Amino acid sequence: MTAPPEDAPGEGPPVAVRTTDLHKTYSGPRGDVPAVQGIDLEVAEGEFFGLLGPNGAGKSTTIGMLTTLVVPTSGAAQVCGLDVVRRSVEVKRRIGMVSQNNTLDNDLNAFENLEFRGRYFGMSGKDARRRADELLEMFTLQDRRKGTPFELSGGQAKRLMICRALVHRPEVLFLDEPTAGLDPQNRVNLWEVLRGLQQEGQTIVLTTHYMEEAEELCDRLAVVDHGRILASGTVEGLKDSAGADTVISVSYDGTPPEDVGKLRERSGIERVEVAGEQVRVFAREPDGVLGELVAIGAAAGVGVTDASQLRPSLETVFLTLTGREYRD
Structure with a gap:
């Protein structure tokens, strides 16, 4: 996979995420299946950026490549100025990821899920416990600190997953369909949480197939289908440029x-x-x-x-x- 030179500090506006002609093709018994076909993206630091498209559009595969979980077939991707293939370990240290499915450790309670994540990222026990308390309070989960994932509602579990992704203060937070399966009230409550994170300077990249969600949250977004970007920009800009x-x-x-x-x-x-x-x-x-x-x-x-x-x-x-x- 070819890669452009990594970002040099001070050149142009700060870019948190950049892809160049990014491709991913899966091979199977029925032949090659192109999932992502030449995506070019730039996400600025502090921006709330959305990938909007139907299921199967290639959004999750794109997020998978940006978070080092999926190896690109060709093209290049950088997160925090680091190539996601050549410097994958460093990228992982600087990002947070919340997947569609519940990935909490069922053998740990809410507090322990956060404490152990902090220790995994090299925090001392004292700092990890302090950070866990801080996040539980921030996400109004203090009363569930001893609850196991089985005892949490869908909305509480999703908030805890976001807490866990934020333990090590990542530079970029990736959210893959974060409100899928939530009822309308929990969805709106989670929107408020995400708005608050961005107001504090957090860079967020979101995938969603809910158009209302993209319009409500995103500074800019890209409409994706069949592994390609059909259009990108602000909501109002998209309406104008696409001639809606x-x-x-x-x-x-x-x-x-x-x-x-x-x-x-x-x-x-x-x-x-x-x-x-x-x-x-x-x-x-x-x-x-x-x-x-x-x-x-x-x-x-x-x-x-x-x-x-x-x-x-x-x-x-x-x-x-x-x-x-x-x-x-």
Whole structure:
């Protein structure tokens, strides 16, 4: 794997994470499967950066390479100015990682999970215990200090996993689908915790398939699918650059009338897609389009079974970029 020169101090804005033409291909009995296909990223120090995409888009594989768990097939990745392959041990010392699955030690209570992690990173017993107490208080888990992972709720376990990742004060915190499986209340509570961390200067890289989560938390984000970045930037910048349209969708109870194709000639309509019994219209000027689709169906004797209108958002950015429904 080729790698560019490692970052020299003082050159340009501080960069916490950088990838260059990063690839990962898995080989199996059915042949090669490309998981990541040439991703270029830069994450600044103190930034909250998100990788947004459906399951199977390549987000977790990308995080795996950045955290040294997955070896890239080609390209290069640097974290804290260190090559993730050639200097993997040093990278591990400077990052924290929270995976999708619960990886807490079930034989230890909450306090011990943190204390032992501190000792693993070379802290003295006194410093490790002090840091464990500090984090339990910060994440409102003091009353669960003696609880085992089996005795914690899903939200408490996720907070404890973040505590454990922060024990050694990492420069970059990686979160892979951190709120997957949490109920809405715990999800919102965790958002507040993560906002607080960033306000204190923590660099955070998040993967998520929740568009609301990405929009709520991230300074910048990249929309990823099929191992490629489709677009990246701020939420508002993505809406502008991707030309996010209002998406009007109508499902008929039969074959869509041919007249729906005439909408392509209407001013403010970017494109019209017909798939089965569904028609999707991408419009810069959406007023009246939904009513016209209903009227076209009625004139042809075809009823409407479902209809929706999505105003410009991350969801419509995704639809505009890919021309298909977002996958859970």
